Amino acid sequence: MSDFAEQNADLKALIRTIPDFPKPGIQFRDITTLLLDPHGWATAIERMVAAVSGPVDLIAGIEARGFLFAAALAAPLKAGVLLIRKDGKLPGATIAEDYALEYGTDRIAIHADAFAPGARVLLVDDLIATGGTARAAVRLLHKAGAIVTQAQFLVDLPELGGADALRSDGIEASALIHFPGH
Numbered sequence: 583m584s585d586f587a588e589q590n591a592d593l594k595a596l597i598r599t600i601p602d603f604p605k606p607g608i609q610f611r612d613i614t615t616l617l618l619d620p621h622g623w624a625t626a627i628e629r630m631v632a633a634v635s636g637p638v639d640l641i642a643g644i645e646a647r648g649f650l651f652a653a654a655l656a657a658p659l660k661a662g663v664l665l666i667r668k669d670g671k672l673p674g675a676t677i678a679e680d681y682a683l684e685y686g687t688d689r690i691a692i693h694a695d696a697f698a699p700g701a702r703v704l705l706v707d708d709l710i711a712t713g714g715t716a717r718a719a720v721r722l723l724h725k726a727g728a729i730v731t732q733a734q735f736l737v738d739l740p741e742l743g744g745a746d747a748l749r750s751d752g753i754e755a756s757a758l759i760h761f762p763g764h
């Protein structure tokens with residue numbers, strides 16, 4: 583475990599693990615217990631804000647839990663909130679991106695007119711596992727002309743390789759908390 587991760591042992595202790603959800607063999611890292619803790623939630627957001635490098639115009643959060651982080655980070659960073667939604671939810675014209683799930687595929691979308699090319703976008707989500715969702719979000723943001731240099735997560739499951747894959751895509755990926763195994 584890195585020194586950085588050890589610094590966040592207080593937050594890690596607020597995350598509950600539910601075995602065999604949503605299917606046998608998955609250790610579900612449940613952040614709802616951290617969200618319920620006023621000091622823990624405020625501390626998590628403060629530490630994520632402190633880890634942001636450089637100015638950003640928009641914080642992009644991935645539906646659904648990522649929305650909480652995008653909204654909370656945007657206010658202190660004086661940035662806007664960009665909702666990356668599951669396909670079919672946005673009312674205006676959209677740009678979409680497909681990505682692979684364990685079984686089948688899914689699609690995420692943003693409004694085509696959400697930002698002008700060259701906008702500096704920070705990607706956030708509650709958790710990165712395989713990285714399939716976050717990498718698709720980066721592809722989508724790039725397709726729309728965004729500059730994406732950094733992605734932040736509360737939780738990383740490092741053995742699933744998602745954060746390393748994002749780094750290989752040229753994104754500076756970081757998380758406050760690491761859970762070995764998955």
Ligand SMILES: O=P(O)(O)OC[C@H]1O[C@H](OP(=O)(O)OP(=O)(O)O)[C@H](O)[C@@H]1O
Pocket residue numbers: 644645646647648707708709710711712713714715716744
């Ligand atoms: O790195 P990956 O393997 O792609 O997995 C990570 C994604 O999985 C979870 O979302 P989920 O799809 O469960 O949606 P939810 O937030 O709506 O529950 C999590 O919030 C990430 O978005």
Ligand SMILES: Nc1ncnc2[nH]cnc12
Pocket residue numbers: 608609610611612709711739764
């Ligand atoms: N193990 C896990 N716990 C919580 N959310 C997840 N999303 C993907 N894998 C997860």
